[in-house]
Amino acid sequence: MSAKLTNAQIAWRAAQDLPDGAYVNLGIGFPEMIAKFKPEGREVTYHTENGILDFGEAPPAGSEDWDLINAGKKAVTLNPGASFFHHADSFAMVRGGHLDVAVLGAYEIAENGDLANWSTGPGSVPAVGGAMDLVHGAKQVWVVTDHVTKKGQPKLVERCSLPLTGVGCVTRIYTSLAVIDVVDKHFVLRDKLPGMSLEELQAVTGAKLHIDGDIADLNVPEV
């Protein structure tokens, strides 16, 4: 297989699509990296489940305030115009359709938009957090992920085999190889790495990639 994007590069690519003026929730871990690559001049307001709108970057080490954290329990700062609210209001923002974009990680995404990202099955301690709420209500639900598992198996599949987080909820997927929309229960290819043929990409994708119009080159700078 040809080269693939790093997680930082996937985050950079997703950040280019953040709409100006959007209210956005970035899932804990990998999706949080997107905030670093927000294009200049675009205003984006970040929401965190534990009750902050418009938080900013992490404070310098040693000056953390542990009552000022994000959902990943990392210390954050406040931007001018930030607000606090309790958890029921926070999830009213989520389920009530007030967020423009929610970005999550994934174990598997099915061509019908089903997402599995919370449980690898029996034998572990299950933990769901806010993911099952976030996949409902945001106008767009994006996933950032490696295109395949560590063992090389496709993460984009016809049907998820792992426990679902939500049914038919994903709208767009940014992977290490491509950008793919979910349209009418199909994967529609938007961008792919220029060095990779459609056949090569299809071979590592577990469901059919549909073509609808031009496929853009997935050109991402070193970040």
Place this chain on the structure above:
Amino acid sequence: MNKICPSLEEAVAGISDGMSVMIGGFGGAGAPIELIHALVDRYKKTGSPANITVINNNAGNGAVGIAAMIYAGMVAKMVCSFPRSSDPKAFTDRYLAGEIGLELVPQGTLAERIRAGGAGIPAFYTPSSYGTDVADGKPVEEFDGKHYVRERWLKADVAILKAETADSKGNLTYRKAARNFSPLMAMAATTTIVQASRIVEPGQIDPEQVITPGIFVNQIVEVPNPAQEEALLREETK
């Protein structure tokens, strides 16, 4: 009306075996460490209160707070959304050994169930968890072409919470993102016990700034300079 309680010991004296206890906080922010440890100390001395059901977003971290309750052996069951943390050993070991129960609730559903409990709404429909294992056995209904899962309210015998400022009538303000679940839990418990960094006279909190009105609060105890769970954990692991 004076809801001030003179000591932590007296504040938690009414919590008895088998009760359900909502505990404020999201991770370390808002965790009422002194009230929790007053409860742990009582259990260690007297064996009571045992078989507690704890309702919190998480299931403890390290060996303080809820993790200390679990290590002490006084928790029968956790109701939470995310029983993982940087050091979840207290819960994980007992859970995998079958020694502690778990009701896993999506975070927004947990918040809304508690809000509903406090607001007199016995059930509601949410899109969250539809089509997932978490919705197994729950009634589903279609509204305007979309599926929703019916969830029940969640109440508790007791809530123990941390506030920044309280007045003697029980009006509360919180500090930054330490608010999280506490205003909801204050409504949903039969008895709401609050530790506040300072207690002031009625009128000294601007009514415009009150986050939890005193009607939801039964007892307050002053704990100046309270411990912060995350800061404690970082001290421990240094």
